[in-house]
Amino acid sequence: MTGAHVPQVLTTNAVILCPHGGIGTSIPTNPKWSVNGGIVLLENDTGTLACPFLLLPCLGYQLRSMGLNMSRIDGRKVILATDFNRTFTGLPLTMTETAGHCDGELHPVQRFPHEMDPDLDQ
Numbered sequence: 001m002t003g004a005h006v007p008q009v010l011t012t013n014a015v016i017l018c019p020h021g022g023i024g025t026s027i028p029t030n031p032k033w034s035v036n037g038g039i040v041l042l043e044n045d046t047g048t049l050a051c052p053f054l055l056l057p058c059l060g061y062q063l064r065s066m067g068l069n070m071s072r073i074d075g076r077k078v079i080l081a082t083d084f085n086r087t088f089t090g091l092p093l094t095m096t097e098t099a100g101h102c103d104g105e106l107h108p109v110q111r112f113p114h115e116m117d118p119d120l121d122q
C-alpha cells in the first residue's frame with residue numbers, strides 16, 4: 001500500500017456491537033498512542049460485551065489482526081476497523097470507528113506519570 005491514506009485503526013472510540021446489540025467496551029493494554037482521543041487497540045486486546053442474549057451471552061472478545069496492515073506498536077499489530085473479529089462465542093462483531101480518520105495519524109498519549117515534571121510545583 002503506497003497511497004497517502006492510512007488504514008483506519010481501531011480505537012477505544014469505536015462502537016463495537018455483538019449480533020444481539022450488546023455494546024462492547026475495549027480495554028487497551030498498551031495505551032501509548034491515540035487517534036483523535038481514542039486509544040489505539042492492539043492485537044490480543046480484549047473487551048467486554050453487555051450482551052442481552054441470556055441463553056448464551058457473548059461476554060466479550062479478543063481482538064485479532066488480519067495482517068493487512070504492517071503497523072506495530074511495541075511489536076504488536078495494530079487493529080484496523082476493517083479487521084474481522086468475533087466474540088468469545090464465535091459470532092461476528094460489528095465495529096464502527098468514530099474517532100475519525102482524515103489522516104489516520106497517531107499521536108502519543110500525553111499522560112504518562114514519568115513525564116510529569118516535579119519542578120512545575122514552584
Ligand SMILES: [Zn+2]
Pocket residue numbers: 018019020021022049051052053057058059
Ligand atoms: Zn451477543
